[in-house]
Amino acid sequence: MMALPGGRHLDSIPLPGQRLHLMQVDSVQRWMEDLKLMTECECMCVLQAKPISLEEDAQGDLILAGGPGPGDPLQLLLKRGWVISTELRKIGQKLAQDRWARVHSMSVRLTCHARSMVSEYSAVSRNSSQEMGQIEKLLMEKCSELSAVTERCLQVENEHVLKSMKACVSETLSTLGEHFGQLLELALTREVQALVRKIDASDNIYTTESTTGNLFSLTQEGAPLCRIIAKVDGVLCLADILTDDSHSEATRAEAAAVVAQVTSPHLPFTQHLSSFLESMEEIVTALLKLCQEASSGEVFLLASAALANITFFDTMACEMLLQLNAIRVLLEACSDKQRVDTPYTRDQIVTILANMSVLEQCASDIIQENGVQLIMGMLSEKPRSGTPAEVAACERVQQKAAVTLARLSRDPDVAREAVRLSCMSRLIELCRSPSERNSSDAVLVACLAALRRLASVCPEGLQDSDFQQLVQPRLVDSFLLCSNMEESFV
Numbered sequence: 001m002m003a004l005p006g007g008r009h010l011d012s013i014p015l016p017g018q019r020l021h022l023m024q025v026d027s028v029q030r031w032m033e034d035l036k037l038m039t040e041c042e043c044m045c046v047l048q049a050k051p052i053s054l055e056e057d058a059q060g061d062l063i064l065a066g067g068p069g070p071g072d073p074l075q076l077l078l079k080r081g082w083v084i085s086t087e088l089r090k091i092g093q094k095l096a097q098d099r100w101a102r103v104h105s106m107s108v109r110l111t112c113h114a115r116s117m118v119s120e121y122s123a124v125s126r127n128s129s130q131e132m133g134q135i136e137k138l139l140m141e142k143c144s145e146l147s148a149v150t151e152r153c154l155q156v157e158n159e160h161v162l163k164s165m166k167a168c169v170s171e172t173l174s175t176l177g178e179h180f181g182q183l184l185e186l187a188l189t190r191e192v193q194a195l196v197r198k199i200d201a202s203d204n205i206y207t208t209e210s211t212t213g214n215l216f217s218l219t220q221e222g223a224p225l226c227r228i229i230a231k232v233d234g235v236l237c238l239a240d241i242l243t244d245d246s247h248s249e250a251t252r253a254e255a256a257a258v259v260a261q262v263t264s265p266h267l268p269f270t271q272h273l274s275s276f277l278e279s280m281e282e283i284v285t286a287l288l289k290l291c292q293e294a295s296s297g298e299v300f301l302l303a304s305a306a307l308a309n310i311t312f313f314d315t316m317a318c319e320m321l322l323q324l325n326a327i328r329v330l331l332e333a334c335s336d337k338q339r340v341d342t343p344y345t346r347d348q349i350v351t352i353l354a355n356m357s358v359l360e361q362c363a364s365d366i367i368q369e370n371g372v373q374l375i376m377g378m379l380s381e382k383p384r385s386g387t388p389a390e391v392a393a394c395e396r397v398q399q400k401a402a403v404t405l406a407r408l409s410r411d412p413d414v415a416r417e418a419v420r421l422s423c424m425s426r427l428i429e430l431c432r433s434p435s436e437r438n439s440s441d442a443v444l445v446a447c448l449a450a451l452r453r454l455a456s457v458c459p460e461g462l463q464d465s466d467f468q469q470l471v472q473p474r475l476v477d478s479f480l481l482c483s484n485m486e487e488s489f490v
Helices: 027-035 043-048 056-060 073-096 100-124 130-154 159-201 205-219 223-231 234-242 249-262 271-293 297-313 315-323 326-334 343-356 362-368 371-378 388-408 412-420 423-432 441-457 464-471 475-483
Strands: none
Touching (some): 073 100, 073 159, 100 130, 100 159, 130 159, 159 205, 159 223, 205 234, 223 249, 234 249, 234 271, 249 271, 271 297, 271 315, 271 326, 297 343, 315 343, 326 343, 326 371, 343 371, 343 388, 362 388, 371 388, 371 412, 388 423, 388 441, 412 423, 412 441, 423 464, 423 475, 441 475, 464 475
16 A cells, blocks of 8 residues: 555554445455556666666566556556655665666656656646645656766766765655655645545535545555545544435445544544544534444444544543443444444444543443443453454453453442452453463453452452462562463463
8 A cells, every 4th residue: 555755554444344335445456456557667668777677676667557547636646656655665775785777777767757647647637736836846856866866876986986976865865755755745635635625515425425435445545645634624524424314324334434544543643633623522423323323233343433533532522422321322232243243343342431431420321231241241352263353353352341440440339340240250360361361461461450450449359369469569570470371380
């Protein structure tokens, strides 16, 4: 997936089955499209880069053969951007190895790609801004400068001179990358803004569905695109879709998916989401309603994931959920296998409960809805398939269930109910048996903390050996003891 220079890829939410027609991702089709970007070097190398390199890695050169379809500026930017980002990285690698012939040929090819991106985008986009025109000019000047200086390096044999020229090439390459990143972000921002305006202005349900699908696809390209969507208030545009019952469940679920991606706590930005607070109550209400009425596990997963991320974003969301009786809605859903049937979904539910449990009034709702018993069950979450993703999801469920229990046990009533349900026994088992927690240190720390909180309220529920090893010592000493335990003491 393409990312802007320095960007991170966003971990997407795993979907157990893709039944929503707008959420389908055909990996084979995506691979076939990417093949167009990876054809062999042909006449361009002869005409532009002079001699064809005989080095073994020359076969990996990237040349756009067919290119993106006409009239699709977003795809053009993403595909050209991916190629240029790859070329910049490879040039940096060859420069570090002092392979000057490769550096020069790749610099010439980079210039061709940059010129093609600028001219093709100009042909399919609306009139570009003055700022974009200035950055385009700076980009092409740096491309020409890079080609010229790397060509001169081919004629130099003195190592000391080459060393000083290498620093110049590195600086030029760095500046070129900055100009490219600025230009790409400006262009992508402009196109995403057009997409958001199209959703806002559309009265056609099919146009809204397809455009929302396009936004969701963009979130899969990584954190930089999520940041751009947030920057142009794309979340606010999606609020209208979420709160409008005339849209299909699939469209509202896809809007929830975009909200979940853009509000992910793993993204390295939050400043562009400040305007999101204006519509947070409407969005939270609509997402909870979507959870309550979801006809499938996929819809519930997407809506609950968006809610979970929003509770990280602002504690005000937790207060709103409490007022909306979200605990009852979520706990009732846990008994509905049609909506909640995977550890991924339970991960979202327990995340919401863990974040809500910081509120004092949450404890009474949990007791009233028999939530302690459900949390106890989550401490026993086990993977069905044994895939790494599912195992990791189960670890997160166990960890967050223990965190939730520790927070709620500030209330003596919750602590006594947890002891009555044998939660202490299960926590001890998770601490002492690495296989029960898949040897997860995060689960171990959370369970030790929960056990100590329960022991402070009901110490009579512990045996002396458990108290002396798991509660009385410093947390770090108990952690080291449990993390070094073997499964068998024979």
